[in-house]
Amino acid sequence: MTTDYIIVGGGFAGLFLAHQLIKNGKNFQLFSDGKIGASQVSAGIVNPVVLKKFTTFWKAQEQIVHLQKTMLEIAEYTGENFLVNEQVYRIFHDEKEKEIWQKKREQPDLQNFLSSEFVDFQIVSNPFATGKVLQSARLNVKGFFQGMQDFLRKNNFLIEETFDYEKLNPENSTYGNLKFSKIIFAEGIAARQNRFFKNLPIVPNKGHHLLVKFPEPLNLSATLKKKHFLFSVDENIFYYGGTYDRENLGNSIDEAAISQLKNGLSEIYDGSFEIIEKKFGFRPTVKDRRPILGRHPVYRNLFIFNGLGARGILNASYFSQHLFDLAENGTALPQEIDLRRFT
Numbered sequence: 179m180t181t182d183y184i185i186v187g188g189g190f191a192g193l194f195l196a197h198q199l200i201k202n203g204k205n206f207q208l209f210s211d212g213k214i215g216a217s218q219v220s221a222g223i224v225n226p227v228v229l230k231k232f233t234t235f236w237k238a239q240e241q242i243v244h245l246q247k248t249m250l251e252i253a254e255y256t257g258e259n260f261l262v263n264e265q266v267y268r269i270f271h272d273e274k275e276k277e278i279w280q281k282k283r284e285q286p287d288l289q290n291f292l293s294s295e296f297v298d299f300q301i302v303s304n305p306f307a308t309g310k311v312l313q314s315a316r317l318n319v320k321g322f323f324q325g326m327q328d329f330l331r332k333n334n335f336l337i338e339e340t341f342d343y344e345k346l347n348p349e350n351s352t353y354g355n356l357k358f359s360k361i362i363f364a365e366g367i368a369a370r371q372n373r374f375f376k377n378l379p380i381v382p383n384k385g386h387h388l389l390v391k392f393p394e395p396l397n398l399s400a401t402l403k404k405k406h407f408l409f410s411v412d413e414n415i416f417y418y419g420g421t422y423d424r425e426n427l428g429n430s431i432d433e434a435a436i437s438q439l440k441n442g443l444s445e446i447y448d449g450s451f452e453i454i455e456k457k458f459g460f461r462p463t464v465k466d467r468r469p470i471l472g473r474h475p476v477y478r479n480l481f482i483f484n485g486l487g488a489r490g491i492l493n494a495s496y497f498s499q500h501l502f503d504l505a506e507n508g509t510a511l512p513q514e515i516d517l518r519r520f521t
């Protein structure tokens with residue numbers, strides 16, 4: 179059997195890469211080990227503003243526009259646009275923060291993202307009101323995974339097993355009996371065990387989330403953020419998360435992170451709630467907060483797409499196109515994201 183591409187990993191990186199290949203009529207096989215990666219525990223928030231400091235980031239506007247277009251393209255074959263038109267509202271800690279927001283919105287790079295309108299929500303404590311982040315949205319993560327996986331399965335693009343590095347022969351471009359032209363590794367933090375790319379500085383950052391059940395349905399069609407993100411997944415079931423931790427990287431739930439989430443939620447909601455799910459994942463982060471893309475220096479048919487950090491959705495959607503252009507046409511990568519910045 180022969181294929182144009184192999185993709186290893188079925189998180190945001192792998193699935194947005196798959197979209198590039200589908201869109202360009204390429205044949206491929208995506209290996210997914212079925213483990214819950216960072217993408218599946220993520221909140222799905224698409225946000226052009228760093229809410230701690232009220233700043234924006236490199237290519238935020240282009241990334242937002244690109245994601246909106248990409249989700250329409252994906253809707254053409256999955257039948258659904260998984261981008262939910264619910265904006266992020268930042269709950270202000272005090273009057274001073276509100277003033278900083280107002281000042282920041284005069285900056286050219288922020289005026290299209292920070293609304294001048296302040297909004298009061300009845301269902302949570304927000305004595306200093308909230309500021310709306312324009313152009314923010316939320317990906318329906320569960321729907322996106324279901325829709326993409328169903329499509330890949332139906333078209334025989336998905337291999338639901340662990341990719342075994344021992345079966346890869348990069349000199350002959352074979353994986354067992356499968357002959358490929360190019361292979362793209364998109365394994366999230368597991369890339370640290372990939373012997374072809376293992377010296378890249380990918381640092382895990384562990385994040386937990388909760389699903390909580392309120393006694394009664396709460397009417398909220400927005401994402402609220404003070405310490406963490408809160409949004410409705412179903413009537414009285416809400417997502418709350420996620421935490422950040424670079425130190426405690428064990429493979430189990432950290433009770434300290436759960437307490438942090440419980441306290442954060444109690445700060446804005448004074449009623450009772452029941453925790454019905456606790457989950458965690460590891461964000462693949464990079465010190466300079468830019469993804470890592472590129473080609474193996476010796477085996478020119480091997481590529482990597484990683485380091486998506488805390489902005490997995492925007493980064494995966496936008497930069498998957500850069501990786502495709504590199505692999506397919508040899509188009510040079512911007513040096514800011516090229517793996518060669520670490521060599």
Ligand SMILES: Cc1cc2nc3c(=O)[nH]c(=O)nc-3n(C[C@H](O)[C@H](O)[C@H](O)COP(=O)(O)OP(=O)(O)OC[C@H]3O[C@@H](n4cnc5c(N)ncnc54)[C@H](O)[C@@H]3O)c2cc1C
Nearest residue numbers: 187189191211215216217221222223341366385420490491
């Ligand atoms: C709690 C939390 C909340 C977050 N919230 C947001 C958010 O709101 N918005 C946002 O944009 N980002 C968010 N993120 C960040 C985002 O989730 C990550 O940037 C993104 O998921 C990384 O995607 P990835 O595909 O590189 O890795 P992953 O999602 O980890 O996917 C890699 C997949 O590859 C599989 N794999 C690895 N090795 C192999 C192999 N040999 N064979 C087969 N499969 C393999 C893994 O099991 C995994 O399923 C959040 C992260 C966390 C932890």
